[in-house]
Amino acid sequence: MSAPETRPSAIAEDGLQLPKVLLHEHLDGDLRVATLFELLQQQGLACPVDSVQALGAWFRDRAHAGSLTEYLKGFALTVAAMASPAALQRVAFEAAEDARAQGCVLAEFRIAPLLFEPHGLAPDTVVGALLDGLAQSGLPSGLIVCAMRQLPPEQTLRAAQLALRWQGRGVVGFDLAGPERGFPPALHAAALSLVRAAGLPITLHAGEADSAERVVEAGRQGARRIGHGVHLVDALRDPERRHLIDEVRAMGLHLEVCPTSNVHTGASASLATHPITPLWRAGLSLSFHTDNTLMSSITLAGEAHDLLQQTPLTLEDLVQMQLQAAAASFLPAGQRQAAAQAISAWAAARSASVIGSHGDHPVPPD
Numbered sequence: 044m045s046a047p048e049t050r051p052s053a054i055a056e057d058g059l060q061l062p063k064v065l066l067h068e069h070l071d072g073d074l075r076v077a078t079l080f081e082l083l084q085q086q087g088l089a090c091p092v093d094s095v096q097a098l099g100a101w102f103r104d105r106a107h108a109g110s111l112t113e114y115l116k117g118f119a120l121t122v123a124a125m126a127s128p129a130a131l132q133r134v135a136f137e138a139a140e141d142a143r144a145q146g147c148v149l150a151e152f153r154i155a156p157l158l159f160e161p162h163g164l165a166p167d168t169v170v171g172a173l174l175d176g177l178a179q180s181g182l183p184s185g186l187i188v189c190a191m192r193q194l195p196p197e198q199t200l201r202a203a204q205l206a207l208r209w210q211g212r213g214v215v216g217f218d219l220a221g222p223e224r225g226f227p228p229a230l231h232a233a234a235l236s237l238v239r240a241a242g243l244p245i246t247l248h249a250g251e252a253d254s255a256e257r258v259v260e261a262g263r264q265g266a267r268r269i270g271h272g273v274h275l276v277d278a279l280r281d282p283e284r285r286h287l288i289d290e291v292r293a294m295g296l297h298l299e300v301c302p303t304s305n306v307h308t309g310a311s312a313s314l315a316t317h318p319i320t321p322l323w324r325a326g327l328s329l330s331f332h333t334d335n336t337l338m339s340s341i342t343l344a345g346e347a348h349d350l351l352q353q354t355p356l357t358l359e360d361l362v363q364m365q366l367q368a369a370a371a372s373f374l375p376a377g378q379r380q381a382a383a384q385a386i387s388a389w390a391a392a393r394s395a396s397v398i399g400s401h402g403d404h405p406v407p408p409d
């Protein structure tokens with residue numbers, strides 16, 4: 044018997060209504076297409092196409108090119124367009140409001156503030172403007188400062204010092220982004236050690252383009268969460284490397300998995316074959332995120348919908364992922380607990396059977 048007509052819309056409704064915790068989204072990959080078009084015009088910058096619609100199509104083409112190089116071209120445009128305090132504030136505010144409209148109840152956004160220095164903006168000005176924008180939204184949120192791992196370690200140290208200047212004032216974490224291969228976290232050990240000593244939580248991109256071993260290395264460098272980590276699936280399938288999975292579990296690492304982004308950058312062939320399902324079944328703590336809504340032309344609710352439709356994951360799985368994300372968030376305990384309560388209350392209202400079958404995920408204290 045064919046599925047009833049209402050099924051896709053019921054999945055879409057669940058995907059939208061499920062209270063979500065967003066841990067992994069880059070602000071320079073999270074602009075509204077219309078905002079980007081307007082900012083490019085305002086600043087007299089060249090746009091590759093001549094309308095908002097064509098710009099949306101331009102990003103969709105690059106997302107599906109199966110090439111990381113094509114995917115990354117969009118960032119040169121967005122960083123240039125965002126290079127004023129007013130634009131930064133607007134982009135941060137709109138990102139938070141858009142996440143809220145997607146059912147998000149708690150969010151962490153990230154960016155590398157030093158990228159704006161060549162555009163004449165001081166890193167502290169960048170962070171201040173972004174935090175002002177986030178604070179204008181009613182969504183509880185925080186900012187993660189990224190350093191670019193392909194740049195010299197001294198630059199990472201400067202980014203770390205910047206993050207620590209804003210610790211307790213809206214900056215909630217530190218990250219290494221950029222090309223993973225050839226730039227392991229150990230290269231930036233001095234900066235990571237400084238951040239760790241100051242008690243600012245660390246999340247590191249690892250196991251996206253490089254191997255499962257990098258995830259464990261990131262954990263040893265002090266990361267509490269991992270951006271992507273999908274190559275852990277290789278260790279899951281190899282008895283000789285299965286100890287890596289045990290180490291990740293023992294360190295309590297939470298994986299910020301970005302399924303569609305992985306398909307677009309070539310880290311995974313499809314959502315149906317994406318490692319999120321086997322890694323979840325292996326009992327790892329993880330959740331799903333958008334990474335770059337603009338570059339991938341996706342939404343947070345759409346990602347929930349696509350996982351429900353194209354993978355064996357159930358709504359119950361997705362609810363439990365949100366609870367794990369709330370527990371793993373770097374935001375204050377009160378906000379994490381409120382998010383966990385909203386998720387549990389929604390799940391209880393929808394189905395009493397949704398709660399409790401995947402273990403407890405108590406929110407740790409600050």
Ligand SMILES: [Zn+2]
Binds near residue numbers: 067069248334
């Ligand atoms: Zn990322």
